[in-house]
Amino acid sequence: MKATKKIKTIKDLNQTIQSYIQKRKSEKRPVLTVSAGTCGQARGSLKVIASLKKAISKEKLEDKVKIKVTGCHGFCEAEPNIIIQPQDIFYQKVKPKDTSDIASQTIIKNEIIDRLLFSDPISKKTVLKEDDISFYKKQKRILLGDNALIDPTDINDYLSIGGYSSLTKVLSKMAPEEVIEVMKKSGLRGRGGAGFPTGYKWEFTRKAKDTSKYIICNADEGDPGAYMDRSLLEGNPHRVLEGMIIGAYAVGAEEGYIYVRDEYPLAVKHISLAISQAEKMGLLGKKILGTDFNFRIHISKGAGAFVCGEETALIASVEGRVGEPRQRPPFPAMKGLWKKPTNINNVETLANIPLIVEKGADWFSKIGTKGSKGTKIFSLVGKINNTGLVEVPMGITLKEIIFDIGGGIPGEKEFKAVQTGGPSGGCLPKEKLGLPIDYEGLTEAGSIMGSGGMIVLDENTCMVDVAIYFLNFLRDESCGKCLSCREGTQRMWEIVKDISEGKGKEEDIQLLKELAQTTKDASLCGLGQTAANPVLSTLRYFRDEYMAHVRDKTCPAGVCKELITYLIIPDKCTGCLACIKVCPQEAISGELKKVHVLDQEKCIKCGACFEVCQFDAIKIE
Amino acid sequence: MISLKMNRLDVKVEDGWTILEAAKFYGLEIPTLCYNEGLSPYGGCRLCLVEVGEGPRAKLVSSCTYPVEEGLVVRTDTRRVIEARKMMIELMLSLAPNSKVIQDLASKFGVKQVRFKIRNEECILCGLCVRMCSEQMDGRAIGFQNRGYKRKISTPFDIRSEECRLCGGCMYICPACQLRCQGPQADTAVCNACLNMDPTCLDHYDDLQCWMYDAGRCGTCIRESPEKSAEKEQTSK
Numbered sequence A: 001m002k003a004t005k006k007i008k009t010i011k012d013l014n015q016t017i018q019s020y021i022q023k024r025k026s027e028k029r030p031v032l033t034v035s036a037g038t039c040g041q042a043r044g045s046l047k048v049i050a051s052l053k054k055a056i057s058k059e060k061l062e063d064k065v066k067i068k069v070t071g072c073h074g075f076c077e078a079e080p081n082i083i084i085q086p087q088d089i090f091y092q093k094v095k096p097k098d099t100s101d102i103a104s105q106t107i108i109k110n111e112i113i114d115r116l117l118f119s120d121p122i123s124k125k126t127v128l129k130e131d132d133i134s135f136y137k138k139q140k141r142i143l144l145g146d147n148a149l150i151d152p153t154d155i156n157d158y159l160s161i162g163g164y165s166s167l168t169k170v171l172s173k174m175a176p177e178e179v180i181e182v183m184k185k186s187g188l189r190g191r192g193g194a195g196f197p198t199g200y201k202w203e204f205t206r207k208a209k210d211t212s213k214y215i216i217c218n219a220d221e222g223d224p225g226a227y228m229d230r231s232l233l234e235g236n237p238h239r240v241l242e243g244m245i246i247g248a249y250a251v252g253a254e255e256g257y258i259y260v261r262d263e264y265p266l267a268v269k270h271i272s273l274a275i276s277q278a279e280k281m282g283l284l285g286k287k288i289l290g291t292d293f294n295f296r297i298h299i300s301k302g303a304g305a306f307v308c309g310e311e312t313a314l315i316a317s318v319e320g321r322v323g324e325p326r327q328r329p330p331f332p333a334m335k336g337l338w339k340k341p342t343n344i345n346n347v348e349t350l351a352n353i354p355l356i357v358e359k360g361a362d363w364f365s366k367i368g369t370k371g372s373k374g375t376k377i378f379s380l381v382g383k384i385n386n387t388g389l390v391e392v393p394m395g396i397t398l399k400e401i402i403f404d405i406g407g408g409i410p411g412e413k414e415f416k417a418v419q420t421g422g423p424s425g426g427c428l429p430k431e432k433l434g435l436p437i438d439y440e441g442l443t444e445a446g447s448i449m450g451s452g453g454m455i456v457l458d459e460n461t462c463m464v465d466v467a468i469y470f471l472n473f474l475r476d477e478s479c480g481k482c483l484s485c486r487e488g489t490q491r492m493w494e495i496v497k498d499i500s501e502g503k504g505k506e507e508d509i510q511l512l513k514e515l516a517q518t519t520k521d522a523s524l525c526g527l528g529q530t531a532a533n534p535v536l537s538t539l540r541y542f543r544d545e546y547m548a549h550v551r552d553k554t555c556p557a558g559v560c561k562e563l564i565t566y567l568i569i570p571d572k573c574t575g576c577l578a579c580i581k582v583c584p585q586e587a588i589s590g591e592l593k594k595v596h597v598l599d600q601e602k603c604i605k606c607g608a609c610f611e612v613c614q615f616d617a618i619k620i621e
Numbered sequence B: 001m002i003s004l005k006m007n008r009l010d011v012k013v014e015d016g017w018t019i020l021e022a023a024k025f026y027g028l029e030i031p032t033l034c035y036n037e038g039l040s041p042y043g044g045c046r047l048c049l050v051e052v053g054e055g056p057r058a059k060l061v062s063s064c065t066y067p068v069e070e071g072l073v074v075r076t077d078t079r080r081v082i083e084a085r086k087m088m089i090e091l092m093l094s095l096a097p098n099s100k101v102i103q104d105l106a107s108k109f110g111v112k113q114v115r116f117k118i119r120n121e122e123c124i125l126c127g128l129c130v131r132m133c134s135e136q137m138d139g140r141a142i143g144f145q146n147r148g149y150k151r152k153i154s155t156p157f158d159i160r161s162e163e164c165r166l167c168g169g170c171m172y173i174c175p176a177c178q179l180r181c182q183g184p185q186a187d188t189a190v191c192n193a194c195l196n197m198d199p200t201c202l203d204h205y206d207d208l209q210c211w212m213y214d215a216g217r218c219g220t221c222i223r224e225s226p227e228k229s230a231e232k233e234q235t236s237k
C-alpha cells in the first residue's frame, strides 16, 4: 500500500473518498477474491493464495487480474472460497492444486469448473453464484456483506465503498446530541448480550459531568464457538473504528480502548494496522479533520477469561486489576474506567453505527420487530449442514435459520433442540422453532440472545449431558466472588452429573430447581444471573429425559455412559472383525464370519465399536 | 439527603450510604457475613440480600454494596429474600459445617438440613481475612487464587509470606474456622472443643489454613494431625 497522506479537512476526505469510489467502479480487470479470515486460514487459504499467485504469473496474467484477500465471508462450510468477478462465480473448498485450473480455464477460457461449485444441500443442485446459495438467500448481510468486498489491511479499499463518509457527515453536519437522537430513533440495541438501547446509553455518558470520558469497544468475545466480533474486526476493522470514532464524538470521549482477547492474533493485527492507518490519515489524533475533536484509541489485550467480557470486570482488567465484576450502580456511564464516565459497546453494535448514520434511523428501524431492530449475526454450529456466520433480520424464526439457511440436520437425523445465547443461554425444543427471534422472545422462552451463539442439537443428544457441558464451563469461568454463583454452578454441576450417572434421586430435581432459581436471583453479575439457564431450560422442555435418568436409570439418547450398555445383535453380526480391531479394551472376541461376543466387564463404553459397525449389529440399550 | 422506601416506611438517609447502612440506621435487621464495618464492602457471601424495585423488574441485590438511590423501594423480608438467604446458608453450611457462626445463622433462619455433599473446606471464601490483612494490617500476605470452583485463599506461591507479621488478624476475623482459632481460653471461647475433644477441622486441615505458616506459635490451638506427625516421624527416620 502507498504511504497514506494526512488529510486535513472534511472536504478533502470527501474528495478522497469519491476518487476511490470512482477507482473501484473503473476497475475493469477480473477480480479474484479469496477469503482468509482465521477460519479460512485454518482451512488452508494462505496456501491457496500462494499457489493462485503462482498460477496467475505462470499464465502471465499478473496485470490482467486482481487478487483480493479478504476476511471471512461467513460461510465456513465452504472455506476457502474464491469469488470471481465480474461473473460472480463462487468456487468453494478450493485446494492449492485447483488454482492452475482456475487460471487456465476460468480466467483465460471463461469456462466453469464444475467440481469447485457448491452443491446445495436443500435444492441438491450445484450453484454458480454466491447469491443463489440457499445459505445466503434469507440472510440480510448489512454488516457481513462488505467483508467480501474489501481488503481489510487497506484503508483506501474501505474508502472505495464509501467508508468514513459517515464520519464526515457527523463532523460536518451533526451536533453530538443529534447523533444520539438518531441512535435513539433507530432503535439500535447492544449486541453484546444485554440489549440495552445504544442511544440512551450514549446519552447517559454524554450527560455525565466530568472533564474526561472514555469509550471502550468490547471485543472480548468469550463465548466458546462465537466468532462474529472476530470476523468483523478481521474483515472490516475500519467500520468498527468509524463507529467508535462517531461514538466518541457523541459521548464526548477523547480516549478509547479496544479490549480484545489475545487469542485473536489476526484481529489484533488488523485492528492495530487500521488504527495506525487512520492515525496517519488524520482520522484519529488531535484536531481531527480540522475540527476541535480529538480522539485516540489504545488496544488492551485480555487473557481470555469469559467473565472479563462483563463490563465492570473488563474495566478492572484494563486498569490492570483482577477481572472481577463489581456492583452496579454506579454504572460505567457515571463511574467507569479510572472512575471516569465510560461508554462500553460491543463490536457488532459499533459496526452498525456508520450504517445508521449513512442510511438513516428510519432505514434501520424498518428492519426487525417492534422491540428489536436491525440485524443480528449468529454463529450457527453443531449438527447442521451449513455451519457459519449468518446475519439475519431480527424477527426471523428459528426454523428459517436452521432449515432454510442452515440446510437442516445432516444424516437424516431429527432436530432435537437449539441452544442459543452462549454458555449461559438455554435450549429450545422443536415446539419453539416458530419463535421469531428477538431479545424479549428468546428471554421469555427461557433462553437469551447473548452475543449470538447458536448450537443445533440432533436426536442423538442427551439434554442432561448438554446441561453438564455448560455447567462445567460456567463453574470454571465464574469469577468465584459470589457464593451463589461459585457454589451454585458447582453444586448444580454435581447434581446433574450424579443424575447422568444414575445416582440421581427424585428430590434432586426439586433441589436443582431451587438452587437454579437462587443462583439466578442472588448473584451479582450477568454470569451468575444467567448461569441457571442451561438447567432451567432443559428442565422446562425436557423434564421427561431427566426423569428417565432418575427413575428408570436410562439415558433415552444413549449418551450417558453409566446408563447404557453396548450389545451385539447376533442376527445382524457378520463376524467382520471390525469392532474387535477398534476396541481399545479388547472387550470383543470372535472369529472371522462367526458372531462376535462383547464382554460387558471390560467394556468402557467408548462407543468405538458402535461407530465402526457397518451392519447396525451393535445396539445401545 | 436521599428519600427512599424501606419495608413500606418512608426514610431519608445520607447520600453515599449503602442500603445496609440505611437499614441499620432505621433498625431493620439484615443478616451479614462478609461485611465488617472496619473493612470495605465486598459483596461475596450474598447473605445480606434485599429486594429492590417493584413488579417484574424487582430484583435481589446485596445490601452491603448497593448504594441508596432517590425513590428506591427496598424490602428486606419478602419470600424471595428469605428463600435465597436460606439457600445461601445451606450452601455455606455444606462448606464449613463446623463453623459456629454459620451454625448459628442456620438455626436462626430455620435451615434444618444440608442437601449437598459436605465438603469440609472450613472456608467460604468470604474474603474477610484478605481485606483484614491488606486494609487493617497493611499487609499483602494473603489473597485469592484462581477463579470459579478452583478459587482459594493462599499466600503468594503457597509459601510463608515475608509480608506476614504473625498478627493473627486473619484468624481472628474468619467466620468459618474459629473452632481452630479461638484456642484454649476456658472462660472466653465459645466451644473449647480443642480442650475437650478433637475439632474436626484439625483433622482435615492441620496447618493448611494457617496463613502464618507458623502453627503453634501464635498461641492458638493448632496442632498437627496424627497423620502429619506420623509422616514427620517417618521422614526424620
Ligand SMILES: Cc1cc2nc3c(=O)[nH]c(=O)nc-3n(C[C@H](O)[C@H](O)[C@H](O)COP(=O)(O)O)c2cc1C
Pocket: A189, A190, A191, A192, A193, A194, A195, A196, A198, A201, A218, A219, A220, A221, A222, A223, A306, A307, A308, A309, A310, A311, A312, A344, A345, A346, A347, A349, A350, A451, A525, A526, A527
Ligand atoms: C459474563 C458476561 C460476559 C460478557 N461477555 C461479553 C463479550 O464477550 N462481549 C461483549 O460485547 N459483551 C459482553 N458482555 C456484555 C457486557 O457486559 C456489556 O453489556 C456490553 O459489552 C455492552 O455493549 P452493548 O451495549 O453494545 O451490547 C458480557 C456480560 C457478561 C455478564
Ligand code: SF4
Pocket: A307, A324, A325, A326, A477, A478, A479, A480, A481, A482, A483, A485, A486, A523, A524, A525, A526, A527, A528, A529
Ligand atoms: S455472579 Fe459469578 S461471575 Fe459474577 S461476580 Fe458473582 S461470582 Fe463473579
Ligand code: SF4
Pocket: B122, B123, B124, B125, B126, B127, B128, B129, B130, B153, B170, B173, B174, B175, B176, B177
Ligand atoms: S479463611 Fe475465613 S475469613 Fe478467609 S475467606 Fe475463608 S472463611 Fe473468609
Ligand code: FES
Pocket: B031, B032, B033, B034, B035, B042, B043, B044, B045, B046, B047, B048, B049, B062, B063, B064, B065
Ligand atoms: S454481607 Fe453483603 S454480600 Fe456478604
